[in-house]
Amino acid sequence: MKMTVRKRVLGTLPIMEVVAHENRNKKLPLIVYYHGWQSSKEMNLTQARYLAREGFRVLLPDAMSHGDRKQPVSKIPSLTFWQSIQSNLFEFGFILDHFRKIGVVGDVIGVGGTSMGGMTTCALLTHHPEIKAAACVMGSPKPVAYKERIKYFAKEYDRYLPEDYDELVNWIPSYDLSLRPETLAGRPLFIWHGTEDTVVPYDHVAEFMEEQKDTPNITFVDEDEVHLVRTHTMEKVTDFFVKELLEK
Numbered sequence: 001m002k003m004t005v006r007k008r009v010l011g012t013l014p015i016m017e018v019v020a021h022e023n024r025n026k027k028l029p030l031i032v033y034y035h036g037w038q039s040s041k042e043m044n045l046t047q048a049r050y051l052a053r054e055g056f057r058v059l060l061p062d063a064m065s066h067g068d069r070k071q072p073v074s075k076i077p078s079l080t081f082w083q084s085i086q087s088n089l090f091e092f093g094f095i096l097d098h099f100r101k102i103g104v105v106g107d108v109i110g111v112g113g114t115s116m117g118g119m120t121t122c123a124l125l126t127h128h129p130e131i132k133a134a135a136c137v138m139g140s141p142k143p144v145a146y147k148e149r150i151k152y153f154a155k156e157y158d159r160y161l162p163e164d165y166d167e168l169v170n171w172i173p174s175y176d177l178s179l180r181p182e183t184l185a186g187r188p189l190f191i192w193h194g195t196e197d198t199v200v201p202y203d204h205v206a207e208f209m210e211e212q213k214d215t216p217n218i219t220f221v222d223e224d225e226v227h228l229v230r231t232h233t234m235e236k237v238t239d240f241f242v243k244e245l246l247e248k
Helices: 041-053 079-101 116-125 143-156 202-211 231-246
Strands: 003-010 013-020 028-034 057-061 105-114 133-137 189-194 218-223
Touching: 003 041, 003 079, 013 041, 013 079, 028 041, 028 079, 028 116, 028 231, 041 057, 041 105, 041 231, 057 079, 079 105, 079 116, 079 143, 105 116, 105 231, 116 133, 116 143, 133 231, 143 202, 189 202, 189 231, 202 218, 218 231
Parallel strands: 028 057, 028 105, 105 133, 133 189, 189 218
Antiparallel strands: 003 013, 013 057
């Protein structure tokens, strides 16, 4: 199947659009898929191709300070990291608005991402009921816990962190899915995580799943892996979105 891969710039936001060539001008189910920390939109191109082959229009944005927006990482722990996630949250609605206005997006919308992109995905679920299904791959639905982990290691390694750090990132609890599980509202959520992951701790996801063990429509897959996405995981993500967004 021939694919069309187009680079677009919405204001200052670089996006890669991936769609089957024959469907490029049609209104299609949409998936916005976010990359990880110090990565770029191009790193999710294989996942995007899998999804586009099934009939989705896939959009791969570059987060602030990443990819075509690359900037040096701040020496202050997590400053660039949280700014990158917050830029994704700011720009999600902007992306939808643009593609709705040009008439190629309907009401079937999915979101996914890897690592930092998975954290973005879970955060978006707390404020965007228009998302019909989501996939978090080696990310975390517990950003407050992740924030505390950063504080611990900053102290452990004698790194400077502002005394008012919690106030500076006080938006995070409102976007913490583990603190606001009711916002999931029964929507399908796929979570994949490696049990040997030391970058985004497996424990965070395991704790979330224990807390939400009675919550319907959460699919959890863990494997003996490190912080790495392999082809078979991309296939699982694709199968999930096909089932939840195309077959229902």
